[in-house]
Amino acid sequence: MKTSDFYYELPEELIAQHPVENRIDSRLMVLDKETGQIEHKHFRDILNYLQEGDTLVLNDTRVIPARLFGSRQGKEEKVEFLLLKRMEDDQWETLVKPGKKARIGNIIEFGNGILVGEITSIGEDGTRIIKFKYDGIFEEILDKLGEMPLPPYITERLEDRERYQTVYSKNPGSAAAPTAGLHFSKELLKEIKSKGINIAYLTLHVGLGTFRPVKVENILEHHMHSEYYELSKDDADIINKTKENGGRVISVGTTSTRTLETIATDSGKLMESCGWTDIFIYPGYKFKIVDALITNFHLPESTLMMLVSAFSTKDIILNAYDIAVMEKYRFFSFGDAMFIK
Template sequence: MKTKDFYYDLPEGLIAQHPVLNREESRLLILDNETGNIEHKKFKNIIDYLDEGDCLVLNDTRVIPARLFGNREGKDEKIEFLLLNNIEGDRWETLVKPGKKVKPPRKIYFGDGLLIAEVLSIEEGGTRIVEFHYDGIFQEILDKLGEMPLPPYIKEKLKDKERYQTVYSRCEGSAAAPTAGLHFTKDLLNRIRDKGIKTAFLTLHVGLGTFRPVKVDNIEEHHMHSEYYEVSKEAADIINKAKMESGRIISVGTTSTRTLETIATSDGKVLPQKGWTDIFIYPGYDFKIVDGLITNFHLPESTLLMLVSALAGKDNIMNAYKIAVEKKYRFFSFGDAMFIK
């Protein structure tokens, strides 16, 4: 299957530059993955398409101010760091621009030396492993020096940093938000639970897999970057009980989907565990546990577009995107949502 098969034409004006005023007032495209039938609603109407006994699985990761700007000692040029994964202790995997100026054992200084990054190695794919040196508490320093890592297609400055966090974000560590969850309010989640719909929370820290484009012609040759996940016994028990009682497992976002499909057994159960996943889901994939998906509209030729095509069918998805463009839906991180049921 070719990468170009997942191309669609998107007018730049449909790329959302800011979130809607009220999270649950985003538009919602409902796609039936069996018939291809499409409906147009508001996100708050999602509750009408969820049944008692269903289980929503949400990613509770929290975005850190992962973008840092520093310089080499005695130099004025700006060097940008994007923190991707906390390997252990003060060692992080990072994206660096411009990379040619940042090689081992180079040191980069942030905030007049308040934070210093020592470059340890260059990894396959060009990321750097660095170790940070500082006095005090790392997260407090990061909050002071770092910026929210908004995607490059968002040109407007975000006035409220919490709008790039889900209302249920808890575990700090992501370089990007699990954007499907941005549409939920605490009130909507309460109404969903009052209807008898279960909620389970897992964690996947979004890293380079979100940013890396597909650069090969044949999608089977693309390699996904690893991202860290954790699934608790409590979450696994909720999901397994819902599945056993014939409820649908509906993942909120592609990150929840990838985590669930990583840990699911062949008989459609999940076990509590933590680890790293580089699962790449594209058409032809046989889903083990996920029945439905709430997601945003994704970039052309992206791994996320390939994932949703695997669940709903490529023809259904490409048709839905064509209609979404015609109906002027808002696309990408701050855009509208789709429910594949």
């Protein structure tokens, strides 16, 4: 199976540069994963497709201001760091631009020395490990110095940081938002609960996999980077009971999907769990627990395109994307949504 099998043409003007004013006003494509039948709705209409006894599974990770700008000690040039994964002893895995400014042993200063880091190692994929030194609380320093790590295809400035957070974000640690959840408002979630639909939460801190394109032509040679996840016993019980009672497990986003499919046994059972996942879902994968999926429109040739193709078929998904382009849907992080049922 080739990476190029998941390519589609996307006009640049359809890449959403900012969120819609009201979260639930995004458009919603409803797709039957078996037949390919399509309906065009708005996200507020999702309520009509959810049934009593279903469970929505939401990723409650919170994006940290993970983009930092510093300079080598004694130099003036800017070096950009994107914090990806927290490690032990105040060390972080990072992406760096330009990489040649961050060699092992280089000392980097941020905010006139409020935060200082040393490059301790370089990964095979070009990532850098930086060890920080500081006085005070790291999260408070990061909140003061850091910027929201918007994807590179978003070139407009985001005025309100909270628009790149879900309304239910809770656990800080992500380098990118679980964007399918950006369409929910607190009011819509209340309406969903009042209809007898369960809501369960898990946490997956979105990391390097979101930023790394597939660089190999044979997708079987692609390696996913690991991301940290947690699922509580209470939330596992909610999802297990849903399956036992014949309800649907509706995953909000590819991050929730990957976490659920990592934890689930072959019989579709969940238990309290935490750890690291590098699961790579592509066509041919047999889903163990997820029955329906709410997701955004993804980049061509990305692992996310491969995941949604596995949930339906490659031909059905690519046809739906061609229609989305014709109908001028908005794409990617701040774009419109798809409900695959």
